[in-house]
Amino acid sequence: MLIRITNTPRPYAWGSTTAIADLLGTDPSGGPEAELWLGAHPGSPARIVEGAAEDDLAQWAAAHAPGGRLPFLLKVLAASAPLSLQAHPTAEQARAGFERENAAGVPLDDPARNYRDPYAKPELLVALSDPFRALCGFRPVAEARDDLAALDDARLAPLLERLTDDVLPQVVAWLIARSPGVDAIIAALTEQAAAQGELPHRPDWLDTVARLSAHHPGDPGIAVSVLMRTVILRPGEALYLPAGNIHAYLDGLGLELMEASDNVLRGGLTPKHVDVPELMRVLDARPLPPPLLEPEHPRPGxxxxxxxxxxxxxxxxxxxxxxxxxxxxxxxxxxxxxxxxxxxxxxxxxxxxxxxxxxxxxxxxxxxxxxxxxxxxxxxx
The missing domain is CATH 2.60.120.10 (Jelly Rolls)
Known part of the structure; x- marks a missing residue:
């Protein structure tokens, strides 16, 4: 059985106004088009054009798919501004959190709810644009310290004093919670990135600070970003983001495939709910290599x-x-x-x-x- 499907791109504010339309040959809406969802997720189920009696894939999956759901979700993602800084839970954390919030009577549509379903949300992204920029995972602490120290800005001293390998999680929580002294760190980083914008080769991490400052001035995520890896993908290159990996897509067009879940623990770069203790429970705050995913090539093309x-x-x-x-x-x-x-x-x-x-x-x-x-x-x- 083959079911023809379609959908309307999600109009999130960070979306591009042209990238999805240019890729797929559709008419642009005139507003931001951030994500085209192709799946059965109830947040935006694909509409059925032909091949089944149901109106959309959520209805079809409930009636015909094992367990009543389609376990994966394909998206075309087009970012012209940074997405929120975020991490996703493991399957065990998602089940426990979902049951805990249900027991507490937190409505599924409550903006402060962390777990909207009992599923994990690992995801991979394949770049279509050149480039596709992302923040993903933590870089070595010594590398971040050296870069920050080289700025020679006294306002960064509280961060440098705290920043050691064994307390990285505590430093991240301190920054996200906007503790005393963090606003001065954000201001220093923002000013340094602006001042070095005239240099021919601004470091990638400072370029990220400048991008984040332009879209989210004063946000603690700006300070967290200097501890993270800025990854620049070319078409065909890919990332795999497992549970606990902190990340934020910065700009570009790509194909995103994930398990069908809406569980997001945010850490900044957003006006939405940020639950620092719960984020820290799911966060993998270890410096790790860039999470690049190498494809298999069973035959040319x-x-x-x-x-x-x-x-x-x-x-x-x-x-x-x-x-x-x-x-x-x-x-x-x-x-x-x-x-x-x-x-x-x-x-x-x-x-x-x-x-x-x-x-x-x-x-x-x-x-x-x-x-x-x-x-x-x-x-x-």
Whole structure:
């Protein structure tokens, strides 16, 4: 069974006004278009165009999918401003938090609620734009100390005095809570980034400070960012963000695949609720290597992004592979999005054609013949 689907991009303020429309060949709305959701998540379920009696994939999943849900969510993400600084819980933390807030009678739509479902939310992102910028995870403390000390600004002394390997979590909590002295640190970083903006090669971390200051002046997330890794991706490069990884996408266009959850613990760069103690409970505050995800290449023109031990898989197929035809093995429900050109589905084209900007859910396990001159993404769990 093949179900043709569509959706309307989410109009979050940080979204680009043109990137999603330019990618998919659709008419821009005139406002920000931040995320196109292709899945059954109740926050914005994909609408069914053809192939099923239900109105949307949430209704379809409730009636036909195992457990009544589609466990993955594919997004086209287009950021022209930084997203909130955030981390996601493990499955165990999500279940416990969801049950705890339910028992306390916190409504699901309460802005102060942390856990809106009992699921984890690991996610991967594949860059489509050049560049795609992100903050993700903590860099070595010694590296951050050296960069801060080189600014030679007395207002940064309280941060430098606290900043050692064994107290990084406490320093992060101190900054996010805007403790005494933090406002002066934020001001110093903002001024230093502005002053060095005239240099030919401003360091990436200071460039991030300048970007964050422009969009979120005075926010504690500016200070947290100097302890984090600024990662710049080129098209086809990818990140995998497991539970506990603190991150924020800064700008760019990409494909994002995640487990279908809405559990976000925020740490700044947002007017939304920030629960510092709960964030610190889920946060992995260890310096780690950049969380780059290397794809598999089963044949030229095919890249498979599949984090180890996580039920997520995103495959990007280029025209170089599709023109000869690909037999795609789908072990369960999968969503296909045509990014360019057109492809024919089925051994004899019996499932029709997908053109640029069109998407479909393949509802059953099967080997699907795909032929064409376009580029597609296939998301599955």
């Amino acid at each position: 095919i890249a498979v992004y599949r984090p180890e031990g996580v039920p997520l898989s995103l495959t990007v197929m280029e025209a170089a592979a599709l023109i000869e035809g690909v037999d795609a093995r789908l072990d369960g429900p999968a969503i296909i999005l045509c990014l360019d050109g057109a492809v024919t589905l089925g051994e004899h084209g019996e499932h029709g054609e997908l053109r640029r900007g069109e998407a479909a859910l393949v509802a059953e396990e099967q080997t699907l013949r795909i032929v064409g001159t376009g580029r597609i993404a296939i998301a599955s769990s």
